[in-house]
Amino acid sequence: MAEDKTVEDKTAEDKTVRSRLSAYLRRLGRAMLVVVGAMIVGAAVFIVSGIYNVAARSEHWGITNWLLTVVRDRSIAMAAYGTSVPDLTDDLAGLGAEHYRGGCASCHGVPGRGPGPINRNMLPLPPDLAHAYEDYNSKELFWIIYNGLKFTGMPAWSGYRRKDEVWTLVAFLDRLRRTGPDSYIDSEPSRVLPPELEVAGVGTQPLENCVRCHGNAQYPPISDLVPRLTGQSEAYLIRAIKNYSDGTRESGIMEPIAYKMRAEETVALARYYSSLPLTGTRVSKDHAAVARGRRIATEGLPQAGIPACSACHHEANNPQFPKLAGQSATYLSGQLRLWQNGLRDQSAYGAIMAVVANRLNDAQIRDVTAYYASQSPARHHHEPEAPIP
Ligand code: HEC
Numbered sequence: 001m002a003e004d005k006t007v008e009d010k011t012a013e014d015k016t017v018r019s020r021l022s023a024y025l026r027r028l029g030r031a032m033l034v035v036v037g038a039m040i041v042g043a044a045v046f047i048v049s050g051i052y053n054v055a056a057r058s059e060h061w062g063i064t065n066w067l068l069t070v071v072r073d074r075s076i077a078m079a080a081y082g083t084s085v086p087d088l089t090d091d092l093a094g095l096g097a098e099h100y101r102g103g104c105a106s107c108h109g110v111p112g113r114g115p116g117p118i119n120r121n122m123l124p125l126p127p128d129l130a131h132a133y134e135d136y137n138s139k140e141l142f143w144i145i146y147n148g149l150k151f152t153g154m155p156a157w158s159g160y161r162r163k164d165e166v167w168t169l170v171a172f173l174d175r176l177r178r179t180g181p182d183s184y185i186d187s188e189p190s191r192v193l194p195p196e197l198e199v200a201g202v203g204t205q206p207l208e209n210c211v212r213c214h215g216n217a218q219y220p221p222i223s224d225l226v227p228r229l230t231g232q233s234e235a236y237l238i239r240a241i242k243n244y245s246d247g248t249r250e251s252g253i254m255e256p257i258a259y260k261m262r263a264e265e266t267v268a269l270a271r272y273y274s275s276l277p278l279t280g281t282r283v284s285k286d287h288a289a290v291a292r293g294r295r296i297a298t299e300g301l302p303q304a305g306i307p308a309c310s311a312c313h314h315e316a317n318n319p320q321f322p323k324l325a326g327q328s329a330t331y332l333s334g335q336l337r338l339w340q341n342g343l344r345d346q347s348a349y350g351a352i353m354a355v356v357a358n359r360l361n362d363a364q365i366r367d368v369t370a371y372y373a374s375q376s377p378a379r380h381h382h383e384p385e386a387p388i389p
Protein backbone atom coordinates (compact mmCIF):
# COMPACT_ATOMS: atom_id res chain seq x y z
CA MET A 1 0.00 0.00 0.00
CA ALA A 2 3.13 2.23 -0.14
CA GLU A 3 2.15 3.34 -3.58
CA ASP A 4 -1.24 4.79 -2.37
CA LYS A 5 0.51 6.93 0.24
CA THR A 6 2.85 8.37 -2.33
CA VAL A 7 -0.11 9.38 -4.50
CA GLU A 8 -1.80 11.14 -1.52
CA ASP A 9 1.43 12.97 -0.66
CA LYS A 10 1.79 14.10 -4.20
CA THR A 11 -1.76 15.49 -4.31
CA ALA A 12 -1.11 17.43 -1.09
CA GLU A 13 2.13 18.80 -2.50
CA ASP A 14 0.36 19.85 -5.72
CA LYS A 15 -2.23 21.72 -3.70
CA THR A 16 0.32 23.79 -1.79
CA VAL A 17 2.23 24.59 -4.98
CA ARG A 18 -0.97 25.69 -6.66
CA SER A 19 -2.07 27.92 -3.78
CA ARG A 20 1.38 29.53 -3.59
CA LEU A 21 1.32 30.15 -7.31
CA SER A 22 -2.11 31.77 -7.20
CA ALA A 23 -1.09 33.98 -4.27
CA TYR A 24 1.96 35.04 -6.28
CA LEU A 25 -0.18 35.81 -9.35
CA ARG A 26 -2.57 37.88 -7.24
CA ARG A 27 0.34 39.95 -5.92
CA LEU A 28 1.73 40.36 -9.42
CA GLY A 29 -1.70 41.45 -10.68
CA ARG A 30 -1.98 44.07 -7.95
CA ALA A 31 1.52 45.37 -8.71
CA MET A 32 0.67 45.65 -12.40
CA LEU A 33 -2.53 47.50 -11.63
CA VAL A 34 -0.54 50.01 -9.59
CA VAL A 35 2.00 50.46 -12.43
CA VAL A 36 -0.69 50.86 -15.13
CA GLY A 37 -2.62 53.23 -12.91
CA ALA A 38 0.52 55.31 -12.38
CA MET A 39 1.10 55.39 -16.15
CA ILE A 40 -2.45 56.57 -16.83
CA VAL A 41 -2.15 59.29 -14.20
CA GLY A 42 1.27 60.23 -15.62
CA ALA A 43 -0.11 60.42 -19.18
CA ALA A 44 -3.05 62.49 -17.98
CA VAL A 45 -0.72 64.90 -16.17
CA PHE A 46 1.46 65.08 -19.33
CA ILE A 47 -1.53 65.84 -21.56
CA VAL A 48 -3.24 68.33 -19.26
CA SER A 49 -0.05 70.10 -18.19
CA GLY A 50 0.64 71.31 -21.75
CA ILE A 51 4.32 70.24 -21.65
CA TYR A 52 4.20 68.89 -25.22
CA ASN A 53 4.84 71.70 -27.69
CA VAL A 54 2.44 71.53 -30.66
CA ALA A 55 4.09 74.48 -32.47
CA ALA A 56 4.88 73.59 -36.10
CA ARG A 57 8.06 75.61 -35.49
CA SER A 58 9.39 73.05 -32.99
CA GLU A 59 10.48 69.67 -34.39
CA HIS A 60 9.01 66.40 -33.09
CA TRP A 61 11.05 64.45 -30.57
CA GLY A 62 13.34 61.86 -32.17
CA ILE A 63 11.23 59.00 -30.81
CA THR A 64 7.97 60.58 -32.06
CA ASN A 65 9.48 61.05 -35.51
CA TRP A 66 10.75 57.50 -35.65
CA LEU A 67 7.40 56.08 -34.50
CA LEU A 68 5.37 58.18 -36.97
CA THR A 69 7.65 57.26 -39.88
CA VAL A 70 7.58 53.53 -39.17
CA VAL A 71 3.80 53.47 -38.68
CA ARG A 72 3.26 55.51 -41.89
CA ASP A 73 5.59 53.53 -44.12
CA ARG A 74 4.42 50.10 -42.88
CA SER A 75 0.79 51.15 -43.35
CA ILE A 76 1.44 52.41 -46.90
CA ALA A 77 3.48 49.34 -47.90
CA MET A 78 0.78 46.94 -46.61
CA ALA A 79 -2.14 48.81 -48.19
CA ALA A 80 -0.47 49.37 -51.57
CA TYR A 81 0.59 45.73 -51.98
CA GLY A 82 -1.15 44.04 -54.91
CA THR A 83 -2.15 47.22 -56.81
CA SER A 84 -1.59 46.75 -60.54
CA VAL A 85 0.25 49.58 -62.28
CA PRO A 86 -0.83 50.69 -65.78
CA ASP A 87 1.61 51.92 -68.46
CA LEU A 88 2.83 55.29 -67.20
CA THR A 89 2.63 57.02 -70.60
CA ASP A 90 3.64 60.55 -71.56
CA ASP A 91 -0.04 61.25 -72.20
CA LEU A 92 -0.81 60.55 -68.54
CA ALA A 93 2.27 62.50 -67.38
CA GLY A 94 1.39 65.59 -69.45
CA LEU A 95 -2.01 65.92 -67.79
CA GLY A 96 -0.50 65.04 -64.39
CA ALA A 97 2.00 67.91 -64.72
CA GLU A 98 -0.83 70.39 -65.40
CA HIS A 99 -2.86 69.14 -62.45
CA TYR A 100 0.28 69.37 -60.30
CA ARG A 101 0.52 73.10 -61.13
CA GLY A 102 -3.01 73.78 -59.93
CA GLY A 103 -3.51 71.12 -57.24
CA CYS A 104 -0.17 70.23 -55.63
CA ALA A 105 2.41 72.97 -56.26
CA SER A 106 0.73 75.21 -53.66
CA CYS A 107 2.16 72.86 -50.99
CA HIS A 108 4.95 70.87 -52.66
CA GLY A 109 6.40 73.80 -54.62
CA VAL A 110 8.50 73.67 -57.76
CA PRO A 111 10.16 70.24 -58.19
CA GLY A 112 13.87 70.53 -57.44
CA ARG A 113 13.33 73.69 -55.37
CA GLY A 114 11.11 72.25 -52.64
CA PRO A 115 8.14 73.95 -50.97
CA GLY A 116 7.84 77.75 -51.02
CA PRO A 117 8.40 80.10 -48.07
CA ILE A 118 4.96 79.52 -46.47
CA ASN A 119 4.80 75.76 -46.82
CA ARG A 120 8.44 75.38 -45.81
CA ASN A 121 7.12 76.05 -42.31
CA MET A 122 4.63 73.17 -42.27
CA LEU A 123 5.28 70.16 -40.02
CA PRO A 124 5.58 67.61 -41.48
CA LEU A 125 7.17 69.34 -44.44
CA PRO A 126 5.54 68.70 -47.86
CA PRO A 127 8.53 66.95 -49.47
CA ASP A 128 10.12 67.90 -52.80
CA LEU A 129 8.42 65.37 -55.10
CA ALA A 130 11.41 65.29 -57.46
CA HIS A 131 12.69 62.70 -54.94
CA ALA A 132 9.42 60.84 -54.32
CA TYR A 133 10.67 57.66 -56.00
CA GLU A 134 13.62 57.48 -53.62
CA ASP A 135 11.19 56.60 -50.81
CA TYR A 136 8.26 54.91 -52.52
CA ASN A 137 7.38 52.80 -55.60
CA SER A 138 4.56 53.50 -58.09
CA LYS A 139 1.95 51.50 -56.13
CA GLU A 140 2.78 53.31 -52.91
CA LEU A 141 2.74 56.74 -54.57
CA PHE A 142 -0.65 55.90 -56.08
CA TRP A 143 -1.94 54.92 -52.66
CA ILE A 144 -0.62 58.11 -50.99
CA ILE A 145 -2.05 60.44 -53.65
CA TYR A 146 -5.44 58.71 -53.65
CA ASN A 147 -5.82 58.34 -49.87
CA GLY A 148 -3.84 61.26 -48.45
CA LEU A 149 -2.01 61.00 -45.11
CA LYS A 150 -3.70 61.55 -41.74
CA PHE A 151 -2.33 64.25 -39.41
CA THR A 152 -0.01 65.69 -42.08
CA GLY A 153 -2.08 68.03 -44.25
CA MET A 154 -1.63 65.76 -47.29
CA PRO A 155 -5.21 65.63 -48.72
CA ALA A 156 -6.98 62.61 -50.24
CA TRP A 157 -7.90 62.74 -53.98
CA SER A 158 -10.93 64.96 -54.49
CA GLY A 159 -12.71 62.67 -57.00
CA TYR A 160 -13.68 59.81 -54.69
CA ARG A 161 -14.38 57.28 -57.47
CA ARG A 162 -11.87 58.63 -59.99
CA LYS A 163 -8.87 56.47 -59.10
CA ASP A 164 -8.11 56.40 -62.84
CA GLU A 165 -7.10 60.08 -62.68
CA VAL A 166 -4.57 59.48 -59.90
CA TRP A 167 -2.27 57.61 -62.29
CA THR A 168 -1.68 60.87 -64.20
CA LEU A 169 0.22 62.15 -61.14
CA VAL A 170 2.16 58.92 -60.62
CA ALA A 171 3.15 59.12 -64.31
CA PHE A 172 4.21 62.75 -63.81
CA LEU A 173 6.42 61.81 -60.83
CA ASP A 174 7.86 58.93 -62.87
CA ARG A 175 8.69 61.32 -65.73
CA LEU A 176 10.25 63.72 -63.25
CA ARG A 177 12.48 60.93 -62.01
CA ARG A 178 13.54 60.02 -65.55
CA THR A 179 14.04 63.53 -66.96
CA GLY A 180 15.05 65.53 -63.87
CA PRO A 181 13.36 68.50 -62.20
CA ASP A 182 14.45 70.93 -64.94
CA SER A 183 11.93 69.28 -67.28
CA TYR A 184 9.15 70.90 -65.23
CA ILE A 185 8.76 74.40 -66.54
CA ASP A 186 8.02 76.72 -63.65
CA SER A 187 5.74 79.19 -65.41
CA GLU A 188 2.62 78.04 -67.21
CA PRO A 189 3.22 77.32 -70.89
CA SER A 190 3.15 80.64 -72.72
CA ARG A 191 0.27 80.15 -75.07
CA VAL A 192 -0.55 83.49 -76.66
CA LEU A 193 -4.22 84.29 -76.33
CA PRO A 194 -6.56 86.46 -78.34
CA PRO A 195 -8.27 89.26 -76.38
CA GLU A 196 -11.86 87.88 -76.65
CA LEU A 197 -12.12 87.34 -72.94
CA GLU A 198 -11.16 90.94 -72.20
CA VAL A 199 -14.19 91.89 -74.27
CA ALA A 200 -16.33 89.56 -72.21
CA GLY A 201 -15.14 91.39 -69.14
CA VAL A 202 -13.41 88.62 -67.19
CA GLY A 203 -9.79 89.22 -68.20
CA THR A 204 -7.61 86.66 -69.99
CA GLN A 205 -6.34 84.90 -66.87
CA PRO A 206 -9.24 82.43 -66.43
CA LEU A 207 -8.99 81.49 -70.09
CA GLU A 208 -5.23 80.97 -69.88
CA ASN A 209 -5.97 78.45 -67.18
CA CYS A 210 -8.28 76.47 -69.52
CA VAL A 211 -6.01 76.73 -72.57
CA ARG A 212 -3.05 75.18 -70.76
CA CYS A 213 -4.99 71.89 -70.69
CA HIS A 214 -7.79 72.16 -73.27
CA GLY A 215 -6.00 74.24 -75.90
CA ASN A 216 -8.12 76.35 -78.24
CA ALA A 217 -8.37 76.78 -82.02
CA GLN A 218 -4.61 77.34 -82.16
CA TYR A 219 -3.30 74.78 -79.67
CA PRO A 220 -4.38 71.14 -79.27
CA PRO A 221 -5.24 69.73 -75.82
CA ILE A 222 -2.18 68.90 -73.70
CA SER A 223 -3.11 65.19 -73.63
CA ASP A 224 -5.49 62.76 -75.33
CA LEU A 225 -7.20 62.43 -71.93
CA VAL A 226 -8.37 66.04 -72.18
CA PRO A 227 -11.44 66.82 -74.33
CA ARG A 228 -11.52 69.55 -76.97
CA LEU A 229 -13.99 72.28 -76.07
CA THR A 230 -13.90 74.14 -79.39
CA GLY A 231 -17.19 74.14 -81.27
CA GLN A 232 -19.11 72.45 -78.45
CA SER A 233 -22.46 74.19 -77.76
CA GLU A 234 -22.53 76.93 -75.14
CA ALA A 235 -25.40 75.20 -73.31
CA TYR A 236 -23.50 71.91 -73.04
CA LEU A 237 -20.29 73.58 -71.82
CA ILE A 238 -22.13 75.57 -69.15
CA ARG A 239 -23.97 72.50 -67.92
CA ALA A 240 -20.79 70.39 -67.86
CA ILE A 241 -19.06 73.00 -65.68
CA LYS A 242 -22.11 73.19 -63.37
CA ASN A 243 -22.16 69.38 -63.13
CA TYR A 244 -18.52 69.44 -61.99
CA SER A 245 -19.07 72.22 -59.47
CA ASP A 246 -22.15 70.61 -57.89
CA GLY A 247 -20.50 67.17 -57.86
CA THR A 248 -22.95 65.41 -60.25
CA ARG A 249 -19.98 64.77 -62.54
CA GLU A 250 -17.02 63.46 -60.60
CA SER A 251 -13.45 64.47 -61.48
CA GLY A 252 -10.58 65.26 -59.13
CA ILE A 253 -9.10 67.41 -61.92
CA MET A 254 -12.13 69.44 -63.12
CA GLU A 255 -14.10 69.77 -59.85
CA PRO A 256 -11.55 72.05 -58.12
CA ILE A 257 -11.39 74.22 -61.27
CA ALA A 258 -15.18 74.46 -61.68
CA TYR A 259 -15.58 75.23 -57.95
CA LYS A 260 -13.55 78.42 -58.38
CA MET A 261 -15.39 79.70 -61.48
CA ARG A 262 -17.75 82.65 -61.13
CA ALA A 263 -21.06 82.52 -63.04
CA GLU A 264 -20.04 85.25 -65.50
CA GLU A 265 -16.72 83.50 -66.12
CA THR A 266 -18.49 80.24 -66.91
CA VAL A 267 -20.75 81.92 -69.45
CA ALA A 268 -17.91 83.92 -71.04
CA LEU A 269 -15.63 80.91 -71.37
CA ALA A 270 -18.42 78.70 -72.74
CA ARG A 271 -19.30 81.40 -75.28
CA TYR A 272 -15.64 81.76 -76.28
CA TYR A 273 -15.13 78.04 -76.87
CA SER A 274 -18.43 77.50 -78.67
CA SER A 275 -17.58 80.38 -81.05
CA LEU A 276 -14.32 78.77 -82.15
CA PRO A 277 -14.11 76.52 -85.17
CA LEU A 278 -14.02 72.83 -84.47
CA THR A 279 -10.51 71.56 -85.11
CA GLY A 280 -8.51 68.42 -84.85
CA THR A 281 -8.87 65.08 -86.50
CA ARG A 282 -6.52 62.17 -86.23
CA VAL A 283 -6.26 59.78 -89.09
CA SER A 284 -6.86 56.23 -87.96
CA LYS A 285 -4.83 53.48 -89.60
CA ASP A 286 -7.28 50.81 -88.55
CA HIS A 287 -9.65 51.15 -91.51
CA ALA A 288 -11.64 48.06 -90.60
CA ALA A 289 -12.32 49.36 -87.08
CA VAL A 290 -13.35 52.75 -88.45
CA ALA A 291 -15.74 51.09 -90.93
CA ARG A 292 -17.36 48.97 -88.19
CA GLY A 293 -17.51 52.07 -85.98
CA ARG A 294 -19.23 54.06 -88.72
CA ARG A 295 -21.98 51.45 -88.84
CA ILE A 296 -22.55 51.66 -85.08
CA ALA A 297 -22.55 55.46 -85.23
CA THR A 298 -24.89 55.89 -88.18
CA GLU A 299 -27.12 52.79 -88.07
CA GLY A 300 -26.68 51.29 -84.61
CA LEU A 301 -26.75 47.56 -83.90
CA PRO A 302 -30.48 46.81 -83.48
CA GLN A 303 -29.88 43.12 -82.60
CA ALA A 304 -27.71 44.26 -79.63
CA GLY A 305 -30.18 47.00 -78.65
CA ILE A 306 -27.65 49.72 -79.55
CA PRO A 307 -29.22 52.83 -81.14
CA ALA A 308 -27.40 54.86 -83.80
CA CYS A 309 -25.21 57.37 -81.96
CA SER A 310 -25.95 59.95 -84.65
CA ALA A 311 -29.64 59.86 -83.66
CA CYS A 312 -28.61 62.09 -80.77
CA HIS A 313 -25.04 63.19 -81.47
CA HIS A 314 -25.35 65.38 -84.55
CA GLU A 315 -25.18 69.06 -85.35
CA ALA A 316 -28.80 70.07 -85.51
CA ASN A 317 -29.97 68.10 -82.51
CA ASN A 318 -30.46 69.11 -78.88
CA PRO A 319 -27.58 71.44 -77.87
CA GLN A 320 -27.25 69.38 -74.68
CA PHE A 321 -25.93 66.41 -76.71
CA PRO A 322 -22.17 66.92 -77.09
CA LYS A 323 -20.35 66.62 -80.40
CA LEU A 324 -18.07 63.62 -80.62
CA ALA A 325 -16.33 64.09 -83.99
CA GLY A 326 -12.64 65.00 -83.67
CA GLN A 327 -12.49 64.10 -79.96
CA SER A 328 -9.66 61.66 -79.16
CA ALA A 329 -10.52 57.96 -78.94
CA THR A 330 -8.77 57.86 -75.55
CA TYR A 331 -11.09 60.54 -74.10
CA LEU A 332 -14.27 59.09 -75.66
CA SER A 333 -13.60 55.51 -74.57
CA GLY A 334 -12.54 56.72 -71.10
CA GLN A 335 -15.91 58.45 -70.66
CA LEU A 336 -17.84 55.39 -71.90
CA ARG A 337 -15.98 53.30 -69.29
CA LEU A 338 -16.99 55.79 -66.59
CA TRP A 339 -20.65 55.13 -67.43
CA GLN A 340 -20.01 51.40 -67.38
CA ASN A 341 -18.49 51.76 -63.91
CA GLY A 342 -21.55 53.59 -62.61
CA LEU A 343 -20.12 57.11 -62.85
CA ARG A 344 -21.42 60.10 -64.82
CA ASP A 345 -25.07 58.96 -64.61
CA GLN A 346 -26.03 61.35 -61.78
CA SER A 347 -27.33 64.11 -64.08
CA ALA A 348 -30.53 63.64 -66.13
CA TYR A 349 -28.56 63.77 -69.40
CA GLY A 350 -25.92 61.45 -68.02
CA ALA A 351 -28.67 58.93 -67.20
CA ILE A 352 -29.84 58.95 -70.86
CA MET A 353 -26.34 58.13 -72.08
CA ALA A 354 -25.80 55.48 -69.39
CA VAL A 355 -28.40 53.22 -71.04
CA VAL A 356 -26.48 53.30 -74.33
CA ALA A 357 -22.98 52.99 -72.82
CA ASN A 358 -23.95 49.95 -70.77
CA ARG A 359 -24.87 48.03 -73.92
CA LEU A 360 -21.49 48.48 -75.63
CA ASN A 361 -18.78 45.82 -75.35
CA ASP A 362 -15.02 46.53 -75.47
CA ALA A 363 -14.68 45.90 -79.23
CA GLN A 364 -17.65 48.15 -80.04
CA ILE A 365 -16.19 50.91 -77.86
CA ARG A 366 -12.85 50.62 -79.69
CA ASP A 367 -14.54 50.75 -83.12
CA VAL A 368 -17.00 53.57 -82.53
CA THR A 369 -14.42 55.79 -80.80
CA ALA A 370 -11.90 55.14 -83.62
CA TYR A 371 -14.61 56.28 -86.04
CA TYR A 372 -15.46 59.51 -84.20
CA ALA A 373 -11.78 60.35 -83.59
CA SER A 374 -11.14 60.11 -87.34
CA GLN A 375 -14.08 62.34 -88.29
CA SER A 376 -13.50 65.93 -89.26
CA PRO A 377 -15.60 67.93 -86.79
CA ALA A 378 -15.99 70.79 -89.26
CA ARG A 379 -17.94 68.61 -91.65
CA HIS A 380 -21.71 68.92 -91.42
CA HIS A 381 -23.66 65.70 -91.35
CA HIS A 382 -25.22 66.34 -94.77
CA GLU A 383 -21.85 66.80 -96.48
CA PRO A 384 -20.15 63.80 -98.07
CA GLU A 385 -17.92 61.89 -95.69
CA ALA A 386 -14.21 62.54 -95.88
CA PRO A 387 -12.36 59.58 -97.35
CA ILE A 388 -10.21 57.74 -94.83
CA PRO A 389 -6.65 57.53 -96.15
C1 HEC B 1 -2.19 71.16 -48.22
C2 HEC B 1 -0.86 70.75 -48.58
C3 HEC B 1 -0.68 69.62 -49.57
C4 HEC B 1 -1.24 69.47 -50.82
C5 HEC B 1 -2.22 70.40 -51.53
C6 HEC B 1 -0.67 68.27 -51.37
N1 HEC B 1 0.20 67.68 -50.47
FE1 HEC B 1 1.28 65.98 -50.75
N2 HEC B 1 2.00 66.09 -48.87
C7 HEC B 1 1.77 67.11 -48.01
C8 HEC B 1 2.52 66.87 -46.78
C9 HEC B 1 2.54 67.78 -45.56
C10 HEC B 1 3.21 65.66 -46.96
C11 HEC B 1 4.18 64.98 -45.97
C12 HEC B 1 3.52 63.86 -45.25
C13 HEC B 1 4.48 63.13 -44.33
O1 HEC B 1 5.61 63.57 -44.13
O2 HEC B 1 4.08 62.08 -43.83
C14 HEC B 1 2.85 65.19 -48.30
C15 HEC B 1 3.33 64.01 -48.83
C16 HEC B 1 3.14 63.63 -50.15
C17 HEC B 1 3.75 62.47 -50.76
C18 HEC B 1 4.73 61.50 -50.10
C19 HEC B 1 6.11 61.85 -50.64
C20 HEC B 1 7.30 61.52 -49.79
O3 HEC B 1 8.39 61.41 -50.37
O4 HEC B 1 7.14 61.39 -48.57
C21 HEC B 1 3.33 62.45 -52.07
C22 HEC B 1 3.70 61.44 -53.15
C23 HEC B 1 2.45 63.58 -52.26
N3 HEC B 1 2.36 64.27 -51.07
C24 HEC B 1 1.85 63.91 -53.46
C25 HEC B 1 0.97 64.98 -53.63
C26 HEC B 1 0.28 65.26 -54.86
C27 HEC B 1 0.47 64.51 -56.17
C28 HEC B 1 -0.53 66.33 -54.62
C29 HEC B 1 -1.53 66.97 -55.58
C30 HEC B 1 -2.54 66.11 -56.11
C31 HEC B 1 -0.33 66.72 -53.23
N4 HEC B 1 0.58 65.88 -52.66
C32 HEC B 1 -0.97 67.79 -52.62
C33 HEC B 1 0.97 68.22 -48.22
C34 HEC B 1 0.21 68.47 -49.36
Ligand code: HEC
Pocket residue numbers: 095098099102206207209210211212213214225226227228229237238240241249250251253254257261269322
Ligand atom coordinates in the same frame (compact mmCIF):
# COMPACT_ATOMS: atom_id res chain seq x y z
C1 HEC C 1 -5.32 70.48 -65.40
C2 HEC C 1 -5.97 70.38 -66.69
C3 HEC C 1 -7.29 71.09 -66.90
C4 HEC C 1 -7.54 72.44 -66.76
C5 HEC C 1 -6.59 73.52 -66.25
C6 HEC C 1 -8.92 72.63 -67.18
N1 HEC C 1 -9.48 71.44 -67.53
FE1 HEC C 1 -11.40 71.12 -68.12
N2 HEC C 1 -11.06 69.11 -68.23
C7 HEC C 1 -9.88 68.49 -67.95
C8 HEC C 1 -10.07 67.05 -68.00
C9 HEC C 1 -9.01 66.00 -67.73
C10 HEC C 1 -11.43 66.83 -68.34
C11 HEC C 1 -12.16 65.49 -68.43
C12 HEC C 1 -12.64 65.18 -67.01
C13 HEC C 1 -13.58 64.01 -66.89
O1 HEC C 1 -13.13 62.87 -66.97
O2 HEC C 1 -14.78 64.24 -66.67
C14 HEC C 1 -12.03 68.15 -68.50
C15 HEC C 1 -13.35 68.36 -68.86
C16 HEC C 1 -13.91 69.61 -69.08
C17 HEC C 1 -15.25 69.84 -69.62
C18 HEC C 1 -16.21 68.78 -70.10
C19 HEC C 1 -16.10 68.64 -71.62
C20 HEC C 1 -16.94 67.56 -72.23
O3 HEC C 1 -16.77 67.29 -73.42
O4 HEC C 1 -17.76 66.97 -71.52
C21 HEC C 1 -15.44 71.21 -69.65
C22 HEC C 1 -16.66 71.94 -70.12
C23 HEC C 1 -14.21 71.81 -69.13
N3 HEC C 1 -13.30 70.84 -68.80
C24 HEC C 1 -14.01 73.18 -69.01
C25 HEC C 1 -12.85 73.78 -68.53
C26 HEC C 1 -12.69 75.21 -68.39
C27 HEC C 1 -13.73 76.26 -68.76
C28 HEC C 1 -11.44 75.42 -67.88
C29 HEC C 1 -10.78 76.74 -67.50
C30 HEC C 1 -11.45 77.51 -66.50
C31 HEC C 1 -10.84 74.09 -67.70
N4 HEC C 1 -11.72 73.13 -68.11
C32 HEC C 1 -9.55 73.88 -67.20
C33 HEC C 1 -8.66 69.12 -67.65
C34 HEC C 1 -8.52 70.46 -67.39
Ligand code: HEC
Pocket residue numbers: 227296297306307308309310311312313320321322323324332333335336344347349350352353356360368369
Ligand atom coordinates in the same frame (compact mmCIF):
# COMPACT_ATOMS: atom_id res chain seq x y z
C1 HEC D 1 -30.66 58.95 -76.75
C2 HEC D 1 -29.63 59.89 -77.09
C3 HEC D 1 -28.19 59.37 -77.17
C4 HEC D 1 -27.73 58.35 -77.96
C5 HEC D 1 -28.49 57.43 -78.88
C6 HEC D 1 -26.29 58.31 -77.75
N1 HEC D 1 -25.93 59.28 -76.86
FE1 HEC D 1 -24.03 59.68 -76.21
N2 HEC D 1 -24.73 61.20 -75.03
C7 HEC D 1 -26.05 61.56 -74.91
C8 HEC D 1 -26.16 62.62 -73.94
C9 HEC D 1 -27.43 63.29 -73.48
C10 HEC D 1 -24.84 62.91 -73.50
C11 HEC D 1 -24.41 63.95 -72.46
C12 HEC D 1 -24.29 63.28 -71.12
C13 HEC D 1 -23.81 64.18 -70.02
O1 HEC D 1 -23.93 65.39 -70.14
O2 HEC D 1 -23.29 63.65 -69.02
C14 HEC D 1 -23.98 62.00 -74.22
C15 HEC D 1 -22.58 61.98 -74.08
C16 HEC D 1 -21.75 61.10 -74.73
C17 HEC D 1 -20.31 61.07 -74.56
C18 HEC D 1 -19.45 62.01 -73.72
C19 HEC D 1 -18.92 63.13 -74.60
C20 HEC D 1 -18.15 64.19 -73.88
O3 HEC D 1 -17.79 65.20 -74.51
O4 HEC D 1 -17.88 64.05 -72.68
C21 HEC D 1 -19.84 60.03 -75.33
C22 HEC D 1 -18.40 59.57 -75.48
C23 HEC D 1 -20.99 59.44 -76.00
N3 HEC D 1 -22.12 60.11 -75.60
C24 HEC D 1 -20.91 58.39 -76.90
C25 HEC D 1 -22.02 57.84 -77.55
C26 HEC D 1 -21.92 56.73 -78.46
C27 HEC D 1 -20.61 56.04 -78.86
C28 HEC D 1 -23.19 56.44 -78.87
C29 HEC D 1 -23.64 55.35 -79.82
C30 HEC D 1 -23.24 54.00 -79.48
C31 HEC D 1 -24.08 57.38 -78.21
N4 HEC D 1 -23.32 58.20 -77.42
C32 HEC D 1 -25.45 57.41 -78.36
C33 HEC D 1 -27.11 61.01 -75.58
C34 HEC D 1 -27.06 59.94 -76.49
